[in-house]
Amino acid sequence: MTTSTNGAFDRKPFIAGNWKMNMDHVQGITLLQKLAWTLSDAKHDYSRVEVAVFPPFTDLRGVQTLVQGDDLEIAYGGQDLSQFDSGAYTGDISGQFLNKLGCKYVLVGHSERRTIHNESDDVLNAKVKAAFKHGVTPVLCVGEGLEIRQAGTHVEHTLQQLRAGVAGLTNEQAAELVVAYEPVWAIGTGEVAGPEDAQEMCAAIRTELEKLFGADVAAKTRLLYGGSVKANNAAAILQERDVDGVLVGGASLDPAEFANIVRFESHLVTD
Numbered sequence: 001m002t003t004s005t006n007g008a009f010d011r012k013p014f015i016a017g018n019w020k021m022n023m024d025h026v027q028g029i030t031l032l033q034k035l036a037w038t039l040s041d042a043k044h045d046y047s048r049v050e051v052a053v054f055p056p057f058t059d060l061r062g063v064q065t066l067v068q069g070d071d072l073e074i075a076y077g078g079q080d081l082s083q084f085d086s087g088a089y090t091g092d093i094s095g096q097f098l099n100k101l102g103c104k105y106v107l108v109g110h111s112e113r114r115t116i117h118n119e120s121d122d123v124l125n126a127k128v129k130a131a132f133k134h135g136v137t138p139v140l141c142v143g144e145g146l147e148i149r150q151a152g153t154h155v156e157h158t159l160q161q162l163r164a165g166v167a168g169l170t171n172e173q174a175a176e177l178v179v180a181y182e183p184v185w186a187i188g189t190g191e192v193a194g195p196e197d198a199q200e201m202c203a204a205i206r207t208e209l210e211k212l213f214g215a216d217v218a219a220k221t222r223l224l225y226g227g228s229v230k231a232n233n234a235a236a237i238l239q240e241r242d243v244d245g246v247l248v249g250g251a252s253l254d255p256a257e258f259a260n261i262v263r264f265e266s267h268l269v270t271d
């Protein structure tokens with residue numbers, strides 16, 4: 001097995017599964033158990049490659065119980081949080097509640113939230129700050145739709161979302177933040193941005209973070225790619241220098257497929 005070219009993995013690779021609105025709390029426990037068994041059988045080294053799942057809110061208590069009871073090293077997080085701490089916000093979930101459930105991460109600004117729920121850059125910036133306030137690491141999602149990609153303004157569009165999302169963060173927060181580049185045209189469509197597209201945008205994001213927070217900070221921020229990632233394309237994407245992980249939708253619902261993505265290093269064989 002060869003080592004990856006990804007900056008010799010200065011940043012710990014991060015493989016995240018976004019279950020979206022799939023898996024009720026019973027199905028979710030079964031899925032997580034199967035994933036944990038598969039990775040355990042494969043002797044997965046969690047200290048080399050971090051694994052996290054993002055189940056629906058209603059699954060989180062069960063996930064917490066399983067993770068604690070079986071001493072699993074799989075992290076988990078919410079798919080969204082409120083920008084507010086508590087109060088008359090029917091249907092919303094506070095970052096404090098996520099923290100209390102042991103969530104290490106929370107997705108912020110997934111394209112499905114930006115579009116279906118009309119979440120603005122200002123709201124998303126407030127959500128990023130709310131996550132940090134409550135001790136949960138935000139995974140800020142950015143990315144362009146098809147029309148913007150075709151117009152060739154995708155880099156500027158994505159960087160504008162990034163700047164708005166990280167406005168007012170401290171250097172320490174920016175280093176801890178995770179950013180996921182998810183081109184909307186590649187989500188759930190089978191269309192995958194090529195490894196070079198993922199690298200182009202992740203490099204642009206890192207350069208922008210350097211401008212905003214300095215090179216030392218930008219060298220620590222983990223950048224993920226998401227959009228139709230499968231076991232057969234993950235390794236090539238993850239070999240790119242600035243791509244530190246993947247955010248997986250559909251393929252994270254299949255424990256064997258997702259475990260193979262987690263074990264991408266075993267697909268980097270050259271001999």
Ligand SMILES: O=C(CO)COP(=O)(O)O
Nearest residue numbers: 018187188227228249250
């Ligand atoms: O939106 C995504 C992950 O957050 C990507 O979804 P798919 O992997 O199903 O394309």
